[in-house]
Amino acid sequence: MTYDIAIIGAGxxxxxxxxxxxxxxxxxxxxxxxxxxxxxxxxxxxxxDAQKIFAELDLTLPGSVLVSPQIFSVKVTxxxxxxxxxxxRHYLNMDRYAFDRYLLxxxxxxxxxxxxxxxxxxxxxxxxxxxxGETVYTAVYLVGADGAGSMVRKTFIGGxxxxxxxxxxxxxxxxxxxxxxxxxxxxxxxPSCSWTMFKNxxxxxxxxxxxxGSREAFERQKKRFEKFIGRELGEPTRTEACLVxxxxxxxxxxxxxxxxxxxxxxAGFISSSSFEGFSSAFSSALSLADAxxxxxxxxxxxxxxxxxxxxxxxxxxxxxxxxxxxxxxxFLRRIIMKSGVSAIKMR
Ligand SMILES: Cc1cc2nc3c(=O)[nH]c(=O)nc-3n(C[C@H](O)[C@H](O)[C@H](O)COP(=O)(O)OP(=O)(O)OC[C@H]3O[C@@H](n4cnc5c(N)ncnc54)[C@H](O)[C@@H]3O)c2cc1C
Numbered sequence: 001m002t003y004d005i006a007i008i009g010a011g012x013x014x015x016x017x018x019x020x021x022x023x024x025x026x027x028x029x030x031x032x033x034x035x036x037x038x039x040x041x042x043x044x045x046x047x048x049d050a051q052k053i054f055a056e057l058d059l060t061l062p063g064s065v066l067v068s069p070q071i072f073s074v075k076v077t078x079x080x081x082x083x084x085x086x087x088x089r090h091y092l093n094m095d096r097y098a099f100d101r102y103l104l105x106x107x108x109x110x111x112x113x114x115x116x117x118x119x120x121x122x123x124x125x126x127x128x129x130x131x132x133g134e135t136v137y138t139a140v141y142l143v144g145a146d147g148a149g150s151m152v153r154k155t156f157i158g159g160x161x162x163x164x165x166x167x168x169x170x171x172x173x174x175x176x177x178x179x180x181x182x183x184x185x186x187x188x189x190x191p192s193c194s195w196t197m198f199k200n201x202x203x204x205x206x207x208x209x210x211x212x213g214s215r216e217a218f219e220r221q222k223k224r225f226e227k228f229i230g231r232e233l234g235e236p237t238r239t240e241a242c243l244v245x246x247x248x249x250x251x252x253x254x255x256x257x258x259x260x261x262x263x264x265x266x267a268g269f270i271s272s273s274s275f276e277g278f279s280s281a282f283s284s285a286l287s288l289a290d291a292x293x294x295x296x297x298x299x300x301x302x303x304x305x306x307x308x309x310x311x312x313x314x315x316x317x318x319x320x321x322x323x324x325x326x327x328x329x330x331f332l333r334r335i336i337m338k339s340g341v342s343a344i345k346m347r
Pocket of ligand 1 (some may be wrong): 008009010011012013016031032033034040041042043044045046047116117118119145146147148151166167168206232242243263264265266269270274276277278279281
């Protein structure tokens, strides 16, 4: 059987696209490369923009996806100057893997979900061959929803996407009486930002670093953070790492070409200032599903429509690139933090 669309990757973008496009009656293949042992490292915070898309789709979130504690602010910490400021936030604190599994459960049964990593993709006689394990599937259209290191993007679209390496460690925090969410800046060890957060008795320390020397920079920064808070975090119970897109120019956002479409982080759709990516994954998935619903018979028209529908998103993410230049500049960040603009007064 030849599928109309093969989707590589069952993260937030792939699952939502599969859920929406299945309604058009097309034959869909969804390749799910994630499993309990191969989980996506993530902060698992659902931001208001992503919550709004859930509301628009009349979707709810089961309590089993949420973790403790829920948070109301972020404590921004500048390790170099020692400045600390609190800002109100409206995130939902979730178990990322449970969230992905919930999104997968929303994909209708008409979609053929194949478990396993796609190990090869080729274009042959105008169709795409997708290899998963021993099986080769064919499809007319290919959708890359395979995240930061996208094989689909590398194979068919090209263009170098800048990346950071994200590293996270988990520490036992059972009984910690003051769990909080923090965003940490330290230009001595990273041009980007790091974070701490609490999930069901674990403290997570993570951050984004230039790939070369990332582990060494992470360890150096962790030591500087421990000195700042006046205690050691202890032995990590788990360490995880992955690539994260670091778009630097408008042209780093790619929508697709020649029957290949990119959604979510595969397209470079992520906020380079906060690394919030769920809302962009959802929004691009919905835009592509809308484009297919309107122009499903013409690949060029689908791509044109998809480009148009994601223009606002791409401009918004481009503005985040500018925002990052401001907040990651030690001088400008200190002025903002010192001014107290939009900070909350702690009692
Ligand atoms: C450390 C870290 C913390 C983050 N914290 C947050 C946060 O708190 N809130 C937020 O909104 N965003 C956060 N992000 C960003 C967010 O995780 C991503 O932007 C978002 O998950 C993108 O969704 P996606 O579906 O495009 O890609 P992904 O979530 O990366 O999903 C891609 C899927 O494709 C699969 N895949 C990849 N290659 C293959 C293959 N060859 N075959 C089969 N399957 C494949 C992967 O297994 C994965 O399931 C964070 C990112 C990182 C790295």
